[in-house]
Amino acid sequence: MRHAVSRERQRPRTRLRRWRLLAASGSALVVAVALLGAAGVLPLGNVRMVASAGDSVLVDRSRQIADRSQRAGGEQPTSRPAATARPTAAPSPSHTTATKQAPAGVADATVALDAVSATVGDKMPAGTGDGKRIVYSLSANRVWLVGADDTVGRSYLVSGTKFGQVSPGSYQVLRKRRHTTSYDGADRMQYMVTFTHGRNAAIGFHDIPIVISTGRAIQTRLQLGQSLSDGCVRQDPADAKALWEFAPVGTKVVVLR
Template sequence: MSKHRAEHRTTRSRGGVNRVALALGVTIVAGATAVAVVPQLMSGAATAGTPATSTVATVLAEASPSWVQPPVVQAPPPVPQPDPAVPAGSGTGRRIVFDQSDQRVWLVRSDGTAERTYAVSGSRFDNLEPGSYTVQSKTRHATAFDASGTMEYFVRFATGFSEPIGFHSVPRDNSGKLEQTRAQLGTPLSAGCVRQWKPDAIALWDFAPVGTRVVVTP
């Protein structure tokens, strides 16, 4: 074999090795992780003039799990607020206290501590003077003075311009619908009486026999 032919065969052999290397691709080791870059990516990067390291970074970023979300931080629960204290100057002993400015009732034990306190809806009109009263009568089921609806657990303690004033449950109109929501308690909405949510109306009914003192504050 001539020298010329031998050199020609050697050149072809080396070219074949190079083509095999490109066909199999290149393995790049980044830290402890081996990333295989296919020839098309290498070829495309070279063609576009983009460094190979940019392609590797893209592959690594795409390999990160997309479903991983940061932990959700729960807001702390609201701190319960203490019940408002029994109004100063509301007397002593066992009594019911109705504060008109706060639209709130307290059922006060003989030692001066509150057994129960809750928001109510008093009169929209100026028909109840501050002062001391007593429970005069109790009616389990009652009808509104204008026959517009009914209420339960009526505890009468005063008289307004012409009609009795008392504590009772939120009235229902003649269709059976409540005339206000629980969320509206704390706002004066009645025509003269003191509206209570039903469990509170029952509690006052049980607390207040006839003769129980009622103190109304401004």
């Protein structure tokens, strides 16, 4: 048993001796070839090839013997470190899609306004007469379109005069203009239905005026129901068109306090 162990221990030394002999032989071969090349016996290119081949053989052989020596001594061959995986980059903010929601209350306000503008059957004050007519309440800032059978076909909020230029009473449609401007030329309106005259100009129903210099509406739809005009009756564009189509020249207009 001791002899077997001693033999195993002596094997690496024997292999190292063989390696030394091989290295010495290889070196002698390289030196001999170099001398022959210097003397002109062998071409210089062949000398370089032999030298390179000899070096490669010696290097490979030395690695093999070194590996065997390490294994015999109980050592494990050194392995190359594993490649480190590159961390995945986080998505760029420019590629992130964000969904924006409309501010709360905006859509609801629009729907609510449309519902008010198109309300059918709102209770109309008594004593407005009979037959087809337009009923306009100064205090309520509301208009009713009443059919020939005394049925309310449309009721909606408006913005009437803030200067008291219109008095309660009975009127009729005098003129209709699809496009017009204010008396000072600063604003433009559509669907003008005139039923009386004020101090400076005709007074009638039309849509919300647009300021010509800025292209913006003079008021918002949400402000309908307030007395904001100089004398005319401002309406939502849809309601202004509905009244325009409803009332030909001569249609009765009843103005209530």
